Amino acid sequence: MPIFFWNDNLKVKNRFIDSDHRHLVELLNVVYDAMNQGKGPDVLDSVLEDLVQYTQAHFKREEDAMQRMQYEGYAAHKEEHDKLTAKVLEMQKRFLAGEVKLTVDLLQFLFDWLFDHIIKIDTQLAQAIKEAKLDVK
Numbered sequence: 725m726p727i728f729f730w731n732d733n734l735k736v737k738n739r740f741i742d743s744d745h746r747h748l749v750e751l752l753n754v755v756y757d758a759m760n761q762g763k764g765p766d767v768l769d770s771v772l773e774d775l776v777q778y779t780q781a782h783f784k785r786e787e788d789a790m791q792r793m794q795y796e797g798y799a800a801h802k803e804e805h806d807k808l809t810a811k812v813l814e815m816q817k818r819f820l821a822g823e824v825k826l827t828v829d830l831l832q833f834l835f836d837w838l839f840d841h842i843i844k845i846d847t848q849l850a851q852a853i854k855e856a857k858l859d860v861k
Protein backbone atom coordinates (compact mmCIF):
# COMPACT_ATOMS: atom_id res chain seq x y z
CA MET A 725 0.00 0.00 0.00
CA PRO A 726 1.52 3.30 -1.02
CA ILE A 727 1.57 6.10 1.52
CA PHE A 728 3.09 8.74 -0.73
CA PHE A 729 0.98 9.91 -3.61
CA TRP A 730 1.79 11.64 -6.80
CA ASN A 731 -0.59 14.45 -7.58
CA ASP A 732 -1.01 17.21 -10.13
CA ASN A 733 0.51 19.81 -7.80
CA LEU A 734 3.81 18.01 -8.28
CA LYS A 735 3.81 18.39 -12.03
CA VAL A 736 6.32 20.85 -13.43
CA LYS A 737 5.11 20.19 -16.98
CA ASN A 738 8.34 18.80 -18.29
CA ARG A 739 8.08 15.20 -19.36
CA PHE A 740 11.48 13.96 -18.20
CA ILE A 741 11.43 15.77 -14.87
CA ASP A 742 7.86 14.75 -14.11
CA SER A 743 8.51 11.14 -14.98
CA ASP A 744 11.66 11.07 -12.82
CA HIS A 745 9.81 12.60 -9.87
CA ARG A 746 6.97 10.17 -10.25
CA HIS A 747 9.43 7.31 -10.17
CA LEU A 748 11.09 8.73 -7.05
CA VAL A 749 7.72 8.75 -5.30
CA GLU A 750 7.23 5.12 -6.37
CA LEU A 751 10.62 4.19 -4.99
CA LEU A 752 9.81 5.83 -1.66
CA ASN A 753 6.73 3.61 -1.54
CA VAL A 754 8.81 0.54 -2.39
CA VAL A 755 11.13 1.30 0.53
CA TYR A 756 8.13 1.94 2.76
CA ASP A 757 6.48 -1.35 1.76
CA ALA A 758 9.68 -3.32 2.37
CA MET A 759 10.04 -1.68 5.75
CA ASN A 760 6.40 -2.14 6.64
CA GLN A 761 6.42 -5.80 5.66
CA GLY A 762 9.37 -6.36 7.96
CA LYS A 763 11.70 -7.38 5.16
CA GLY A 764 15.20 -8.33 6.16
CA PRO A 765 18.31 -6.21 5.82
CA ASP A 766 19.17 -7.65 2.39
CA VAL A 767 15.93 -6.38 0.85
CA LEU A 768 16.08 -3.08 2.70
CA ASP A 769 19.69 -2.51 1.66
CA SER A 770 18.76 -3.14 -1.92
CA VAL A 771 15.63 -0.98 -2.12
CA LEU A 772 17.41 1.82 -0.32
CA GLU A 773 20.31 1.56 -2.75
CA ASP A 774 17.83 1.82 -5.66
CA LEU A 775 16.41 4.99 -4.14
CA VAL A 776 19.85 6.49 -3.58
CA GLN A 777 21.04 5.61 -7.08
CA TYR A 778 17.95 6.90 -8.78
CA THR A 779 18.02 10.14 -6.79
CA GLN A 780 21.60 10.75 -7.87
CA ALA A 781 20.87 9.87 -11.51
CA HIS A 782 17.87 12.20 -11.50
CA PHE A 783 19.84 15.10 -10.02
CA LYS A 784 22.52 14.55 -12.64
CA ARG A 785 19.92 14.69 -15.43
CA GLU A 786 18.59 18.00 -14.14
CA GLU A 787 22.10 19.37 -13.69
CA ASP A 788 23.09 18.34 -17.22
CA ALA A 789 20.05 20.16 -18.59
CA MET A 790 20.97 23.26 -16.56
CA GLN A 791 24.52 23.21 -17.84
CA ARG A 792 23.43 22.76 -21.42
CA MET A 793 21.41 25.94 -21.27
CA GLN A 794 23.85 27.80 -18.97
CA TYR A 795 21.12 28.21 -16.41
CA GLU A 796 21.73 31.12 -14.07
CA GLY A 797 20.24 29.27 -11.12
CA TYR A 798 22.57 26.31 -11.60
CA ALA A 799 24.85 26.84 -8.58
CA ALA A 800 22.01 27.33 -6.10
CA HIS A 801 20.04 24.43 -7.51
CA LYS A 802 23.03 22.10 -7.50
CA GLU A 803 23.77 23.09 -3.92
CA GLU A 804 20.30 21.91 -2.91
CA HIS A 805 20.91 18.61 -4.69
CA ASP A 806 24.34 18.23 -3.09
CA LYS A 807 23.02 18.88 0.38
CA LEU A 808 20.28 16.30 0.05
CA THR A 809 22.64 13.78 -1.55
CA ALA A 810 25.11 14.16 1.33
CA LYS A 811 22.30 13.69 3.82
CA VAL A 812 20.95 10.60 2.08
CA LEU A 813 24.40 9.03 1.71
CA GLU A 814 25.10 9.66 5.38
CA MET A 815 21.76 8.13 6.30
CA GLN A 816 22.49 5.10 4.13
CA LYS A 817 25.94 4.70 5.68
CA ARG A 818 24.50 4.78 9.19
CA PHE A 819 21.77 2.37 8.19
CA LEU A 820 24.27 -0.09 6.72
CA ALA A 821 26.39 0.21 9.85
CA GLY A 822 23.32 -0.69 11.92
CA GLU A 823 23.36 2.65 13.74
CA VAL A 824 19.89 3.72 12.63
CA LYS A 825 16.72 2.06 11.43
CA LEU A 826 14.58 3.11 8.53
CA THR A 827 11.49 4.88 9.75
CA VAL A 828 8.34 6.34 8.29
CA ASP A 829 9.49 9.75 9.56
CA LEU A 830 12.62 9.47 7.51
CA LEU A 831 10.73 8.59 4.34
CA GLN A 832 8.26 11.37 5.09
CA PHE A 833 11.19 13.76 5.38
CA LEU A 834 12.40 12.68 1.92
CA PHE A 835 8.95 13.04 0.43
CA ASP A 836 8.50 16.49 2.00
CA TRP A 837 11.92 17.54 0.72
CA LEU A 838 11.01 16.39 -2.77
CA PHE A 839 7.67 18.15 -2.64
CA ASP A 840 9.22 21.40 -1.44
CA HIS A 841 12.09 21.21 -3.92
CA ILE A 842 9.72 20.56 -6.81
CA ILE A 843 7.38 23.39 -5.95
CA LYS A 844 10.05 25.98 -5.22
CA ILE A 845 12.93 25.09 -7.49
CA ASP A 846 12.18 22.51 -10.15
CA THR A 847 9.15 24.44 -11.36
CA GLN A 848 11.43 27.37 -12.22
CA LEU A 849 13.84 25.03 -13.95
CA ALA A 850 11.09 23.47 -16.05
CA GLN A 851 9.91 26.93 -17.07
CA ALA A 852 13.45 27.91 -18.06
CA ILE A 853 13.84 24.71 -20.09
CA LYS A 854 10.64 25.58 -21.91
CA GLU A 855 11.74 29.15 -22.58
CA ALA A 856 15.16 28.01 -23.77
CA LYS A 857 13.39 25.48 -26.00
CA LEU A 858 15.91 22.96 -24.79
CA ASP A 859 15.31 19.49 -26.13
CA VAL A 860 14.75 17.84 -22.77
CA LYS A 861 11.53 15.90 -22.65
Ligand SMILES: [Fe+2]
Nearest residue numbers: 786841845846
Ligand atom coordinates in the same frame (compact mmCIF):
# COMPACT_ATOMS: atom_id res chain seq x y z
FE1 LIG B 1 16.02 19.61 -8.75
